[in-house]
Amino acid sequence: xxxxxxxxxxxxxxxxxxxxxxxxxxxxxxxxxxxxxxxxxxxxxxxxxxxxxxxxxxxxxxxxxxxxxxxxxxxxxxxxxxxxxxxxxxxxxxxxxxxxxxxxxxxxxxxxxxxxxxxxxxxxxxxxxxxxxxxxxxxxxxxxxxxxxxxxxxxxxxxxxxxxxxxxxxxxxxxxxxxxxxxxxxxxxxxxxxxxxxxxxxxxxxxxxxxxxxxxxxx
DNA sequence: TTCCGGACCG
DNA sequence: CGGTCCGGAA
Numbered sequence: 001x002x003x004x005x006x007x008x009x010x011x012x013x014x015x016x017x018x019x020x021x022x023x024x025x026x027x028x029x030x031x032x033x034x035x036x037x038x039x040x041x042x043x044x045x046x047x048x049x050x051x052x053x054x055x056x057x058x059x060x061x062x063x064x065x066x067x068x069x070x071x072x073x074x075x076x077x078x079x080x081x082x083x084x085x086x087x088x089x090x091x092x093x094x095x096x097x098x099x100x101x102x103x104x105x106x107x108x109x110x111x112x113x114x115x116x117x118x119x120x121x122x123x124x125x126x127x128x129x130x131x132x133x134x135x136x137x138x139x140x141x142x143x144x145x146x147x148x149x150x151x152x153x154x155x156x157x158x159x160x161x162x163x164x165x166x167x168x169x170x171x172x173x174x175x176x177x178x179x180x181x182x183x184x185x186x187x188x189x190x191x192x193x194x195x196x197x198x199x200x201x202x203x204x205x206x207x208x209x210x211x212x213x214x215x216x217x218x219x
Numbered sequence: 220t221t222c223c224g225g226a227c228c229g
Numbered sequence: 230c231g232g233t234c235c236g237g238a239a
Contacts, residue, residue, distance in 0.1 A: 042226070043226085127226065127227075130226070
């Protein structure tokens with residue numbers, strides 16, 4: 001029986017949740033830590049981000065004031081395990097400077113701002129693109145925005161659920177239009193997509209045989 | 220040795 | 230558009 005598109009997005013979610021269980025993602029100790037992690041994880045496996053964050057923690061430097069004060073070169077050394085450390089150090093500094101300039105240096109003010117305005121300010125930061133901005137908004141600020149990424153595009157386009165040539169905002173809008181506006185759902189769903197993409201929906205040699213999403217578009 | 224991945228830059 | 234920035238996994 002063919003389902004409405006609306007239900008298919010939820011069907012995919014149900015399949016993934018049944019297979020993987022709740023991911024309870026991004027267990028940063030603070031919102032600040034989650035925000036830092038969102039920048040560090042660009043093009044990078046999370047395991048390396050954890051090493052970088054551990055370095056900062058062990059040095060007692062994982063705070064807004066410490067990182068804002070720190071020389072970019074020094075910060076780069078702390079976050080070296082995350083890869084792209086020079087460019088990410090600059091991006092982190094740019095982000096903190098925006099919070100200083102626009103929100104009196106108070107992260108809570110950024111997060112208390114409206115979704116549209118906080119998103120706009122995040123996107124002004126050189127080094128913060130759509131995915132990083134949305135990850136900060138969803139996972140640190142707990143705002144109802146859906147994070148899409150390369151994995152999301154690959155999984156959904158392969159199943160014919162979205163157009164192959166869709167862009168970030170169109171893809172995101174399809175999720176926002178199809179799902180109830182719940183932060184916890186958006187949080188879990190993105191994490192589940194990452195899980196299935198890394199294990200089954202690989203870029204090369206996808207393992208469709210045992211994939212929990214096989215033929216989901218026909219269900 | 221190649222592959223993988225966000226965002227910016229030329 | 231293609232090139233660049235990086236480290237770890239395949």
